[in-house]
Amino acid sequence: MSASTRQLSEALTDTAVDAPDGSSILTVTDLALRFGGTKAIDGVSFDVKKGELFSVIGPNGAGKTSIFNCLSGVYRPQEGSIDFLGRSLLGMRPDAIAKFGVARMFQNIELFDNLTVLDNLMLGRHQHLQYGTLAGMLYVGKAKNVELANRRIVEDIIDFLEIEAFRKFPVGMLPYGVKKRVELGRALAMEPKVLLLDEPVAGMNVEETEDMARFILDIRAELDLAMVLVEHDMGLVMDLADRVMVLDFGQRISLGSPDEVQSDPAVIAAYLGEADEGPTLADEIAESKATEDAEEARS
Amino acid sequence: MSAPPDTIEPKAARATLRGRPELYTRYAADQALLNTNAKKFWTLALLLAVIILPFTPFATRAWLGNLTVVMIYAIGGIGLNLVTGFAGQVSLGHAFFIGLGAFTAAFVGGTPGRTAGGLELEMWIWLPLAGLVPMAVGLLVAPLAARVRGLYLAILTLGLVFLGEHIFREWEFVTGGFIGRRAPEPVIAGFNFNQRQEIFGVDFEREAIFYLFCFVLLVILAVLARNLARSKSGRAFAAVRDRDVAAEVMGVPLLKTKVLAFGVSSFYAGICGGLLAIAFGQITPENFGGLAGLLLSVEFLAVILIGGVATISGSIIGAAFVVLLPRFVEIASAYIPFVGGQGSGAFLTIFQVNQILFGALIVAFLILEPRGLFGLWLRMRNYWKAWPFSY
Numbered sequence: 001m002s003a004s005t006r007q008l009s010e011a012l013t014d015t016a017v018d019a020p021d022g023s024s025i026l027t028v029t030d031l032a033l034r035f036g037g038t039k040a041i042d043g044v045s046f047d048v049k050k051g052e053l054f055s056v057i058g059p060n061g062a063g064k065t066s067i068f069n070c071l072s073g074v075y076r077p078q079e080g081s082i083d084f085l086g087r088s089l090l091g092m093r094p095d096a097i098a099k100f101g102v103a104r105m106f107q108n109i110e111l112f113d114n115l116t117v118l119d120n121l122m123l124g125r126h127q128h129l130q131y132g133t134l135a136g137m138l139y140v141g142k143a144k145n146v147e148l149a150n151r152r153i154v155e156d157i158i159d160f161l162e163i164e165a166f167r168k169f170p171v172g173m174l175p176y177g178v179k180k181r182v183e184l185g186r187a188l189a190m191e192p193k194v195l196l197l198d199e200p201v202a203g204m205n206v207e208e209t210e211d212m213a214r215f216i217l218d219i220r221a222e223l224d225l226a227m228v229l230v231e232h233d234m235g236l237v238m239d240l241a242d243r244v245m246v247l248d249f250g251q252r253i254s255l256g257s258p259d260e261v262q263s264d265p266a267v268i269a270a271y272l273g274e275a276d277e278g279p280t281l282a283d284e285i286a287e288s289k290a291t292e293d294a295e296e297a298r299s
Numbered sequence: 300m301s302a303p304p305d306t307i308e309p310k311a312a313r314a315t316l317r318g319r320p321e322l323y324t325r326y327a328a329d330q331a332l333l334n335t336n337a338k339k340f341w342t343l344a345l346l347l348a349v350i351i352l353p354f355t356p357f358a359t360r361a362w363l364g365n366l367t368v369v370m371i372y373a374i375g376g377i378g379l380n381l382v383t384g385f386a387g388q389v390s391l392g393h394a395f396f397i398g399l400g401a402f403t404a405a406f407v408g409g410t411p412g413r414t415a416g417g418l419e420l421e422m423w424i425w426l427p428l429a430g431l432v433p434m435a436v437g438l439l440v441a442p443l444a445a446r447v448r449g450l451y452l453a454i455l456t457l458g459l460v461f462l463g464e465h466i467f468r469e470w471e472f473v474t475g476g477f478i479g480r481r482a483p484e485p486v487i488a489g490f491n492f493n494q495r496q497e498i499f500g501v502d503f504e505r506e507a508i509f510y511l512f513c514f515v516l517l518v519i520l521a522v523l524a525r526n527l528a529r530s531k532s533g534r535a536f537a538a539v540r541d542r543d544v545a546a547e548v549m550g551v552p553l554l555k556t557k558v559l560a561f562g563v564s565s566f567y568a569g570i571c572g573g574l575l576a577i578a579f580g581q582i583t584p585e586n587f588g589g590l591a592g593l594l595l596s597v598e599f600l601a602v603i604l605i606g607g608v609a610t611i612s613g614s615i616i617g618a619a620f621v622v623l624l625p626r627f628v629e630i631a632s633a634y635i636p637f638v639g640g641q642g643s644g645a646f647l648t649i650f651q652v653n654q655i656l657f658g659a660l661i662v663a664f665l666i667l668e669p670r671g672l673f674g675l676w677l678r679m680r681n682y683w684k685a686w687p688f689s690y
Contacts, residue, residue, distance in 0.1 A: 072548050098550035110545035112538050114609070123538050127550040129531045133559060136530030137523040143530060144327075151326045190550065 008222040011156035014101070014128075014191040015223045017085070019050050025226055026071075026194055031080035033066055033250075040066040041077065042250035048194065051224040053216075055237045058247035059270060064230040065107055066250075068196050071228075072104050073097040085193065099127050101193030105186075105200055107230075109179045113172035117163060117182050120171055121154040122147075124189030157185045161215060177208040184215060194226045195219070201233050206292050209236060216240060234285045235292065238262065246270065332525060349514055353507035363506040364578070369622045370513040371574045376602035376614035377524045378567025383600070384609035385528060386560035387540025388444065392456030394595035395463035396433040396565040398587025400572025401482075404429040405582060406473045408483025415475040422485045422492070429573030430566040437565025438558060445557035460596060464588025479583030482576040485512070493577055513574060517615070520567065525611045527563065536560055537609070604661050607673025616672045625653045 017025055024047035033041040041063045048054045056064050069075040071082060073094035082089040089097050103124075112120055129150060135143040158164055161181045166174055171182055180200060187195055200216070201209040213236055219225055231237050237244060238258040246254040246261055248270040254261050261267055262282045271281055320336050323329040333339045352358055352366070379393045408425035409417035418425075444455055467474045474480065485492040492512040496503045527533050535556045538546035547553050576582045585591050598621060606617020632638040632649050639645025647655075668674045 074544060074548065093552070094544075094547040095550045095552045098548060104548055106545065110542050112541035112545070114541055115534065115537050119534055119537070123534045123546075123551070124549055126531060126535060126538075131531065133527065133532045133563075136532055137527045139526035139530060147330065147530065148326050151330065155326070186549065 006156050008156065008160055008188075008219070011153045012188065012191045012223060015193060015225050017050050017193050017226070019085070021050055023050055024048065025050050025085055026228075027081075027083045028067075028071075029081045029083075031067065031070060031077050031082065033063075033070060033075055033077045039250050041070065043080070044247065044250070044252045045080075046245050046252070046255060048226050048228055049242075051220070051226055052242045053220060053227045053229060053240055055229040055231065055241035055244045056247060057231065057234070057237055057244060061249075062247040063250040064247055065198055067247075068104065068198050068228075068230065071097075071196060072102055095127075098190060101191075102196065103187040103190040103192030103194070104196040105180075105183050105198055107198040107202065109176075109183055111171045111179055111183055111186070114170055116168050116170055117158070117166050117174070117185075118151075118154065118168060120182055121157060121185050121189045122150065124186040125150045125154065125191075128191060154189055157188050160188075160218070161185045177204055177211075180204070180208075180212065181215070184212070188219070192225070194228065197227060197229045197231075199231055200229070201231065201236055206295055209233060213240060234281070235289050238285060330529075332522075332529075346518070350511070353504070353510055358507070360504060360506045363504070363510045365623060365626055367506070367510045367513050368575075368578050369619045370510075370517045371571055371578060372599075372602060372618035372622050373517055373615040374520050374574070375568055375571030375599055376606065376618045377521060377611055378564045378571065379599045380603045380606075380609065380611070380614045381524060381527070381536070381567065382560045382564035384603050384614075385533060385540065386536035386557060388557060388560060389449070389453045390444075390456045390561075390564070391453050391593065391596045391600075392440075392459035393564075393568055393599045394587050394592035395456075395459040396437060396568035397572035397575065397595065398463055398467060398584075398592065399433040399436060399565075400429040400569030401576040401582050401587060402467060402474045402480075402572075403432040403569065404483050404573035404576050405475075405480050408485075409480060412475065412480060414471045415480050416472050417480075422483070422487050425483055426485075426570065426573050430569040433569030433572070434562050434566040437561045441558040441561035442554065444561060445554050457593065457596075460587075460592040461589060463592060464584055467584035467588045474584060477584060479581055479586075482580055482582060483573075485509070485577055509577065516570070516574070520570065521611055521615065524563075524567070528609075528611060532556070532559060598657075601657050601661055603671075605664055605671050607671035608669070610670075610673045613671050613673035616676075620672065621657075624656065625649070628652050628656065 019025055026048040028047070029045050031041050031044045032039070044063070044067065046054070056067065058064055066075060070077045071089065073089065073092055073096070076091070084100060084102065087100065089100070089102070092100075112123060115123065129146055131143040131146050135141075139147075158167060161184065163178060163181055163185065166178055166182075171179060174182065184197075184200065187197075197216070201212045204212065216227065216229075217240065220227070229237065229241060241258055243256065244254075244258050244261045245252060246264070246267045253266045253270055254264040256264070262285070268281050272284075323334075328334065333342055353363060375393065375397055378396075379390065382388050382390050404425050406416065407418045407420050407428050408422060409415070410419055411417040440459065444452055447455055468477055490496070493505060493509045495505045496508055528536075535546065535551045538549065538551055539553060539556050539560075543553055546556075572587070579586065587595065602617040602621045603614055604617070605620050606615070607613020628638075629649055632640070632652070637646035638649060638652055639647075640649055664671055668678075670677065
């Protein structure tokens with residue numbers, strides 16, 4: 001079936017954003033989320049520009065995933081606003097937000113374990129399958145054609161992510177690295193206008209991390225898709241991101257290019273404690289890269 | 300890299316290559332329900348066997364009756380499997396919807412009695428209504444049920460069974476009160492499907508006709524359910540069952556999906572009830588309400604647990620197992636010294652043996668093969684596919 005391979009940009013045409021280059025498509029202003037007395041997010045503002053890879057980093061519990069949960073409608077923030085392509089996402093149900101083009105990959109794999117890889121990706125296409133329940137029960141004509149056309153799109157994604165061998169496997173049986181890829185595929189299948197990636201390389205070895213980085217870069221190159229990346233792998237973030245926002249205890253402590261952020265004293269303090277004679281974040285990154293290179297040389 | 304669409308899936312191309320029946324060159328061939336030659340052959344063989352059965356010497360009236368009940372149970376089982384197996388919403392209220400279907404059928408198709416009314420309509424009206432009325436009630440209850448899950452949902456749906464008992468007893472005009480009422484006649488355009496008939500010079504027993512009628516209905520409803528399961532809504536059911544939060548973030552509306560599952564399930568239950576009424580002949584509130592209703596609900600849970608959760612074929616296998624097991628126990632009881640019929644003074648009655656067997660089997664399947672009999676079949680098939688290798 002590889003004869004039918006199309007470029008992602010040909011298969012996923014809805015991802016195009018009708019906005020001038022360099023304009024913000026997602027604007028978050030003074031977002032605040034509290035659980036009782038705990039401030040998970042405390043007045044955070046940022047914007048994501050068209051085609052930008054925007055990264056959010058911070059120590060554990062800084063509120064990174066909470067921001068994602070607010071963006072995708074799982075949590076309702078108490079204050080602030082979220083505007084996406086000129087519409088407010090506040091108060092919308094998650095499925096409505098998904099329809100507006102916000103797709104998400106989860107930190108702890110949230111795939112549908114009993115469905116096959118194919119069905120998981122097809123589920124990502126749910127909102128694009130325009131036929132009714134009764135038509136589905138009859139499974140002739142339109143329903144069948146829609147299913148087949150979307151199967152082709154899903155197959156293009158399967159080809160892109162190189163998971164052809166696992167197509168008919170229930171995802172519960174798959175190894176961790178493949179599951180992460182399937183999750184990326186499911187988010188892609190939604191044909192989003194912005195992609196939220198919550199720790200896409202957590203727990204992966206060097207090769208898997210590089211594969212994932214390659215996929216992310218390829219998606220950018222082919223779809224010019226805006227992405228928000230939460231990640232603890234500093235090497236990956238600093239290599240890939242256009243801009244980085246650093247959170248600590250729910251507050252934004254820095255926002256800028258990777259270089260600016262790395263030399264920001266506030267960031268160094270948050271990660272390593274008060275800076276006296278200790279190593280800087282840049283040193284730490286250089287060190288982690290050196291270990292990765294050594295690991296690679298060994299293998 | 301990319302080719303124009305018409306060369307990607309040429310209409311004229313063979314779906315499979317000669318000599319390589321399982322190498323698909325078109326997605327349509329890969330997605331077909333019967334996508335291998337073996338499946339096509341055995342499905343056809345099974346259909347033929349079931350159709351021919353009434354004309355063979357094996358088919359006594361009693362056994363045809365049993366097999367008819369199997370098919371009716373299979374329809375109900377498919378319904379429960381859609382909501383509990385596919386959508387993951389445990390329902391103990393299935394008996395209520397079955398009862399609702401039965402009494403709707405009896406009211407719309409039945410003759411008026413001393414206290415009970417009846418509309419005396421033909422089956423092409425009362426059978427769809429027997430499905431649609433429970434479906435409407437299901438759609439009404441579902442938004443409430445969709446707010447809770449797990450044990451709470453089980454208890455909430457269980458409440459329906461007891462609510463049902465009260466309604467079935469008290470609404471005499473429709474249900475005939477505690478003595479119940481006679482089942483409607485399955486008549487379409489003057490043709491009675493529950494009567495000895497002569498068609499093209501062939502003499503059909505009453506049981507044979509109703510058996511074939513139920514079989515056709517089962518095949519249609521099973522194919523519809525199978526299509527539902529493999530299309531958009533079925534995937535949404537499974538997504539809600541496996542991870543509801545992720546499903547919602549992927550664009551699946553939770554409430555709508557759960558309500559749909561309850562609606563379709565109740566429709567199947569209602570059809571099952573309408574047909575069951577005919578199989579019983581006389582229906583009373585005792586059949587579907589209260590403790591008997593709870594037992595009936597549990598029996599249907601046994602159908603899907605033993606047959607195979609979230610499979611349509613499993614529901615049918617499970618129905619056959621649950622309906623026929625008591626018959627076999629009955630036959631076997633003659634040869635087992637301490638088992639006898641009601642009032643025979645034996646250590647265990649047949650009813651008790653059945654209850655013990657069901658309990659033991661459900662526990663055994665849950666622990667050893669959660670995919671039920673269908674799972675056993677899959678294991679067997681994979682073993683022989685790989686034979687003589689172990690993987």
